[in-house]
Amino acid sequence: MRQEPVNKDKSTDDLKNTLYRPHDAFFKKWLGNPRLAADFVVNFFPQEVVNLLDLGTLAPQKDSFVSPDLIRSHSDLLYKTRLLDSDNPAYVYLLFEHKSSTDKTVIFQLLRYIVRIWEKYDGKEPFKLILPLVFYHGNEHWNSATNMHQLLETIPFDLKRYIPNFEYLLVNVHDISFDKASLENTLVFELLKAIKPPASDKAIARLAGLMINLSRVTEDTELLYAILKYLHEHDLETETYETLTKKLVDEGIAMPTLKERYRQQGREEAQQEERQSIATQMKQAGVPASQISLYTKLTPQQIEQL
Numbered sequence: 001m002r003q004e005p006v007n008k009d010k011s012t013d014d015l016k017n018t019l020y021r022p023h024d025a026f027f028k029k030w031l032g033n034p035r036l037a038a039d040f041v042v043n044f045f046p047q048e049v050v051n052l053l054d055l056g057t058l059a060p061q062k063d064s065f066v067s068p069d070l071i072r073s074h075s076d077l078l079y080k081t082r083l084l085d086s087d088n089p090a091y092v093y094l095l096f097e098h099k100s101s102t103d104k105t106v107i108f109q110l111l112r113y114i115v116r117i118w119e120k121y122d123g124k125e126p127f128k129l130i131l132p133l134v135f136y137h138g139n140e141h142w143n144s145a146t147n148m149h150q151l152l153e154t155i156p157f158d159l160k161r162y163i164p165n166f167e168y169l170l171v172n173v174h175d176i177s178f179d180k181a182s183l184e185n186t187l188v189f190e191l192l193k194a195i196k197p198p199a200s201d202k203a204i205a206r207l208a209g210l211m212i213n214l215s216r217v218t219e220d221t222e223l224l225y226a227i228l229k230y231l232h233e234h235d236l237e238t239e240t241y242e243t244l245t246k247k248l249v250d251e252g253i254a255m256p257t258l259k260e261r262y263r264q265q266g267r268e269e270a271q272q273e274e275r276q277s278i279a280t281q282m283k284q285a286g287v288p289a290s291q292i293s294l295y296t297k298l299t300p301q302q303i304e305q306l
Contacts, residue, residue: 024071025230034059035182038058039181039182053090058079060077061091065078071278074095077096078092079092079094079233093117094135095113096135102144104177105118107146110134111148133170136171137192147166150164150233173189183210187207191266192206204243205247211227242302275297276298276306280306
Protein backbone atom coordinates (compact mmCIF):
# COMPACT_ATOMS: atom_id res chain seq x y z
CA MET A 1 0.00 0.00 0.00
CA ARG A 2 1.54 3.29 -1.12
CA GLN A 3 1.48 6.27 1.21
CA GLU A 4 -0.73 9.02 -0.19
CA PRO A 5 1.21 12.11 -1.21
CA VAL A 6 0.53 15.39 0.52
CA ASN A 7 -1.84 17.55 -1.48
CA LYS A 8 0.62 20.11 -2.80
CA ASP A 9 -2.25 22.35 -3.95
CA LYS A 10 -3.42 22.77 -0.38
CA SER A 11 -3.48 26.43 0.62
CA THR A 12 -0.78 27.89 2.82
CA ASP A 13 -3.44 28.94 5.34
CA ASP A 14 -4.75 25.38 5.60
CA LEU A 15 -1.28 24.06 6.24
CA LYS A 16 -0.54 26.75 8.79
CA ASN A 17 -3.72 25.77 10.64
CA THR A 18 -2.31 22.27 11.08
CA LEU A 19 0.98 23.43 12.52
CA TYR A 20 -0.28 24.09 16.01
CA ARG A 21 -2.05 21.11 17.57
CA PRO A 22 -2.08 21.12 21.38
CA HIS A 23 -3.50 17.57 21.49
CA ASP A 24 -0.57 16.17 19.53
CA ALA A 25 2.07 18.12 21.46
CA PHE A 26 0.66 17.02 24.81
CA PHE A 27 0.17 13.38 23.83
CA LYS A 28 3.78 13.09 22.68
CA LYS A 29 5.10 14.92 25.72
CA TRP A 30 3.17 12.51 27.95
CA LEU A 31 3.56 9.07 26.38
CA GLY A 32 6.85 9.95 24.72
CA ASN A 33 8.28 9.19 28.16
CA PRO A 34 9.25 5.47 28.10
CA ARG A 35 8.58 5.04 31.84
CA LEU A 36 5.04 6.39 31.55
CA ALA A 37 4.47 4.44 28.34
CA ALA A 38 5.52 1.22 30.09
CA ASP A 39 3.14 1.97 32.97
CA PHE A 40 0.39 2.60 30.42
CA VAL A 41 1.02 -0.77 28.74
CA VAL A 42 1.11 -2.63 32.06
CA ASN A 43 -2.23 -1.18 33.14
CA PHE A 44 -4.21 -1.26 29.92
CA PHE A 45 -2.90 -4.07 27.76
CA PRO A 46 -4.22 -7.60 28.43
CA GLN A 47 -2.10 -9.36 31.03
CA GLU A 48 -1.28 -12.20 28.64
CA VAL A 49 0.20 -9.62 26.25
CA VAL A 50 2.13 -7.79 28.97
CA ASN A 51 3.65 -11.09 30.06
CA LEU A 52 5.25 -11.50 26.63
CA LEU A 53 6.82 -8.02 26.34
CA ASP A 54 10.16 -6.83 27.65
CA LEU A 55 8.97 -3.35 28.61
CA GLY A 56 12.45 -2.39 29.78
CA THR A 57 13.43 -2.18 26.11
CA LEU A 58 10.68 0.23 25.04
CA ALA A 59 12.28 2.77 22.73
CA PRO A 60 10.26 5.55 21.04
CA GLN A 61 10.64 5.92 17.28
CA LYS A 62 10.62 9.42 15.84
CA ASP A 63 8.38 8.78 12.83
CA SER A 64 4.68 9.53 12.51
CA PHE A 65 2.47 7.53 10.16
CA VAL A 66 -0.75 9.54 10.30
CA SER A 67 -2.17 10.68 6.98
CA PRO A 68 -1.63 14.42 6.38
CA ASP A 69 -5.38 15.00 6.07
CA LEU A 70 -5.99 13.46 9.52
CA ILE A 71 -3.33 15.16 11.61
CA ARG A 72 -5.92 17.45 13.21
CA SER A 73 -7.73 14.47 14.74
CA HIS A 74 -5.04 11.78 15.09
CA SER A 75 -1.71 11.62 16.91
CA ASP A 76 0.50 8.57 17.03
CA LEU A 77 3.51 7.11 18.79
CA LEU A 78 5.49 4.05 17.77
CA TYR A 79 7.61 2.13 20.26
CA LYS A 80 10.06 -0.62 19.48
CA THR A 81 10.43 -3.36 22.08
CA ARG A 82 11.35 -7.03 22.33
CA LEU A 83 9.51 -10.18 23.22
CA LEU A 84 10.62 -11.81 26.46
CA ASP A 85 12.81 -14.90 26.22
CA SER A 86 13.60 -14.28 22.56
CA ASP A 87 15.51 -12.00 20.25
CA ASN A 88 12.37 -11.14 18.32
CA PRO A 89 11.61 -7.42 18.12
CA ALA A 90 8.07 -6.05 18.15
CA TYR A 91 6.33 -2.71 17.92
CA VAL A 92 3.68 -1.07 20.08
CA TYR A 93 1.69 1.48 18.10
CA LEU A 94 -0.45 4.03 19.99
CA LEU A 95 -3.06 6.05 18.11
CA PHE A 96 -4.57 8.98 20.01
CA GLU A 97 -8.10 9.78 18.77
CA HIS A 98 -8.92 13.46 19.38
CA LYS A 99 -12.43 13.50 17.99
CA SER A 100 -15.36 14.01 20.36
CA SER A 101 -17.30 11.23 18.60
CA THR A 102 -16.40 7.77 17.39
CA ASP A 103 -14.72 7.27 14.03
CA LYS A 104 -16.12 4.45 11.91
CA THR A 105 -13.05 4.43 9.67
CA VAL A 106 -10.40 4.15 12.38
CA ILE A 107 -9.73 0.47 11.70
CA PHE A 108 -8.99 1.25 8.05
CA GLN A 109 -6.65 4.04 9.13
CA LEU A 110 -4.87 1.65 11.50
CA LEU A 111 -4.43 -0.89 8.73
CA ARG A 112 -2.89 1.81 6.55
CA TYR A 113 -0.54 2.94 9.34
CA ILE A 114 0.53 -0.64 10.12
CA VAL A 115 1.41 -1.24 6.47
CA ARG A 116 3.42 1.99 6.45
CA ILE A 117 5.38 0.84 9.49
CA TRP A 118 6.16 -2.48 7.83
CA GLU A 119 7.19 -0.70 4.64
CA LYS A 120 9.55 1.63 6.49
CA TYR A 121 11.14 -0.67 9.06
CA ASP A 122 11.00 -4.17 7.62
CA GLY A 123 11.72 -4.00 3.93
CA LYS A 124 12.83 -7.46 2.83
CA GLU A 125 13.28 -8.72 6.40
CA PRO A 126 10.58 -10.82 8.08
CA PHE A 127 7.70 -8.65 9.21
CA LYS A 128 7.65 -7.84 12.91
CA LEU A 129 4.71 -7.92 15.27
CA ILE A 130 2.81 -4.65 15.67
CA LEU A 131 0.39 -4.23 18.58
CA PRO A 132 -2.08 -1.42 17.77
CA LEU A 133 -3.98 0.50 20.44
CA VAL A 134 -6.49 3.34 20.09
CA PHE A 135 -6.74 5.84 22.95
CA TYR A 136 -10.06 7.71 22.98
CA HIS A 137 -11.31 10.46 25.28
CA GLY A 138 -14.40 11.74 23.46
CA ASN A 139 -17.84 12.13 25.01
CA GLU A 140 -19.72 9.56 22.96
CA HIS A 141 -19.66 5.84 23.58
CA TRP A 142 -17.18 4.10 21.28
CA ASN A 143 -19.21 1.90 18.94
CA SER A 144 -16.82 1.42 16.03
CA ALA A 145 -15.64 -2.02 14.96
CA THR A 146 -12.47 -3.26 16.65
CA ASN A 147 -11.75 -5.86 13.96
CA MET A 148 -12.36 -6.11 10.23
CA HIS A 149 -14.76 -9.03 10.40
CA GLN A 150 -17.16 -6.97 12.50
CA LEU A 151 -17.49 -4.57 9.58
CA LEU A 152 -18.13 -7.43 7.18
CA GLU A 153 -20.42 -9.57 9.31
CA THR A 154 -22.81 -10.22 6.40
CA ILE A 155 -20.08 -12.03 4.47
CA PRO A 156 -20.60 -15.82 4.47
CA PHE A 157 -18.37 -17.59 6.97
CA ASP A 158 -16.57 -19.65 4.33
CA LEU A 159 -15.42 -16.45 2.60
CA LYS A 160 -14.11 -14.59 5.66
CA ARG A 161 -10.74 -16.30 5.54
CA TYR A 162 -10.02 -14.33 2.36
CA ILE A 163 -10.52 -10.99 4.12
CA PRO A 164 -7.61 -9.29 5.93
CA ASN A 165 -8.38 -9.26 9.62
CA PHE A 166 -6.77 -7.88 12.75
CA GLU A 167 -7.93 -6.47 16.06
CA TYR A 168 -6.86 -3.37 17.95
CA LEU A 169 -6.93 -2.64 21.66
CA LEU A 170 -9.18 0.20 22.82
CA VAL A 171 -8.68 2.42 25.85
CA ASN A 172 -11.60 4.77 26.48
CA VAL A 173 -10.65 7.15 29.29
CA HIS A 174 -14.29 7.29 30.45
CA ASP A 175 -14.67 3.52 30.75
CA ILE A 176 -11.45 2.43 32.42
CA SER A 177 -10.24 2.04 35.98
CA PHE A 178 -6.79 3.50 36.57
CA ASP A 179 -6.44 2.83 40.29
CA LYS A 180 -3.12 1.04 39.77
CA ALA A 181 -1.63 3.49 37.28
CA SER A 182 1.27 5.77 38.18
CA LEU A 183 0.48 9.14 39.73
CA GLU A 184 1.49 10.88 36.50
CA ASN A 185 -0.74 8.72 34.31
CA THR A 186 -3.64 8.99 36.76
CA LEU A 187 -3.26 12.77 36.62
CA VAL A 188 -3.37 12.76 32.82
CA PHE A 189 -6.48 10.55 32.74
CA GLU A 190 -8.25 12.88 35.16
CA LEU A 191 -7.14 15.82 33.03
CA LEU A 192 -8.59 14.30 29.85
CA LYS A 193 -11.87 13.65 31.65
CA ALA A 194 -11.98 17.15 33.15
CA ILE A 195 -11.42 19.09 29.93
CA LYS A 196 -14.66 17.82 28.43
CA PRO A 197 -17.14 20.63 29.29
CA PRO A 198 -18.66 21.31 31.64
CA ALA A 199 -15.87 20.55 34.11
CA SER A 200 -17.42 20.03 37.54
CA ASP A 201 -16.05 21.51 40.75
CA LYS A 202 -15.37 17.97 41.91
CA ALA A 203 -13.33 17.18 38.80
CA ILE A 204 -11.29 20.37 39.13
CA ALA A 205 -10.64 19.69 42.82
CA ARG A 206 -9.51 16.14 42.04
CA LEU A 207 -7.24 17.39 39.26
CA ALA A 208 -5.73 20.06 41.54
CA GLY A 209 -5.16 17.48 44.27
CA LEU A 210 -3.25 15.19 41.94
CA MET A 211 -1.11 18.06 40.66
CA ILE A 212 -0.32 19.07 44.23
CA ASN A 213 0.61 15.48 45.13
CA LEU A 214 2.86 15.19 42.09
CA SER A 215 4.63 18.45 42.90
CA ARG A 216 5.41 17.11 46.37
CA VAL A 217 6.96 13.81 45.29
CA THR A 218 9.06 14.89 42.33
CA GLU A 219 11.25 17.78 41.31
CA ASP A 220 10.53 17.09 37.65
CA THR A 221 7.95 19.70 36.73
CA GLU A 222 7.89 19.02 32.99
CA LEU A 223 4.55 17.19 33.11
CA LEU A 224 3.02 19.96 35.21
CA TYR A 225 4.19 22.53 32.68
CA ALA A 226 2.75 20.43 29.86
CA ILE A 227 -0.60 20.10 31.65
CA LEU A 228 -0.85 23.83 32.25
CA LYS A 229 -0.09 24.56 28.61
CA TYR A 230 -2.61 21.97 27.46
CA LEU A 231 -5.32 23.35 29.74
CA HIS A 232 -4.77 26.87 28.48
CA GLU A 233 -4.47 25.90 24.83
CA HIS A 234 -7.49 23.63 24.95
CA ASP A 235 -9.67 26.72 25.47
CA LEU A 236 -10.82 25.53 28.86
CA GLU A 237 -13.30 28.01 30.33
CA THR A 238 -11.38 30.94 31.83
CA GLU A 239 -13.24 30.59 35.12
CA THR A 240 -12.35 26.90 35.37
CA TYR A 241 -8.70 27.53 34.55
CA GLU A 242 -8.46 30.32 37.11
CA THR A 243 -10.15 28.15 39.74
CA LEU A 244 -7.58 25.42 39.20
CA THR A 245 -4.58 27.75 39.29
CA LYS A 246 -5.87 29.43 42.45
CA LYS A 247 -6.12 26.06 44.20
CA LEU A 248 -2.51 25.33 43.29
CA VAL A 249 -1.29 28.75 44.40
CA ASP A 250 -3.12 28.34 47.73
CA GLU A 251 -1.19 25.10 48.28
CA GLY A 252 2.15 26.80 47.76
CA ILE A 253 2.94 25.53 44.24
CA ALA A 254 4.95 28.11 42.33
CA MET A 255 2.19 28.75 39.82
CA PRO A 256 3.36 32.26 38.87
CA THR A 257 6.63 30.66 37.69
CA LEU A 258 4.74 28.00 35.76
CA LYS A 259 2.46 30.55 34.15
CA GLU A 260 5.39 32.78 33.27
CA ARG A 261 7.18 29.86 31.63
CA TYR A 262 4.04 29.14 29.65
CA ARG A 263 3.80 32.73 28.45
CA GLN A 264 7.42 32.94 27.41
CA GLN A 265 8.12 29.46 26.07
CA GLY A 266 5.01 27.32 25.94
CA ARG A 267 3.33 28.27 22.71
CA GLU A 268 6.65 28.84 20.95
CA GLU A 269 7.97 25.39 21.94
CA ALA A 270 4.73 23.64 21.02
CA GLN A 271 4.57 25.39 17.66
CA GLN A 272 8.14 24.32 16.90
CA GLU A 273 7.29 20.71 17.77
CA GLU A 274 4.26 20.89 15.50
CA ARG A 275 6.30 22.35 12.63
CA GLN A 276 8.78 19.51 12.97
CA SER A 277 6.00 16.92 13.07
CA ILE A 278 4.31 18.33 9.96
CA ALA A 279 7.64 18.65 8.17
CA THR A 280 8.50 15.02 8.94
CA GLN A 281 5.22 13.81 7.45
CA MET A 282 5.57 15.99 4.39
CA LYS A 283 9.16 14.81 3.92
CA GLN A 284 8.06 11.18 4.13
CA ALA A 285 5.39 11.91 1.53
CA GLY A 286 8.00 13.20 -0.90
CA VAL A 287 7.25 16.93 -0.73
CA PRO A 288 10.31 18.97 -1.81
CA ALA A 289 12.28 20.62 0.98
CA SER A 290 11.63 24.06 -0.50
CA GLN A 291 7.88 23.55 -0.18
CA ILE A 292 8.22 22.16 3.33
CA SER A 293 10.27 25.20 4.33
CA LEU A 294 7.66 27.53 2.84
CA TYR A 295 4.79 25.95 4.77
CA THR A 296 6.54 25.25 8.09
CA LYS A 297 9.08 28.09 8.27
CA LEU A 298 11.80 25.57 9.13
CA THR A 299 15.21 26.07 7.55
CA PRO A 300 16.51 23.57 4.97
CA GLN A 301 19.11 22.49 7.55
CA GLN A 302 16.41 21.76 10.13
CA ILE A 303 14.41 19.79 7.57
CA GLU A 304 17.50 17.78 6.58
CA GLN A 305 18.03 16.73 10.20
CA LEU A 306 14.50 15.35 10.59
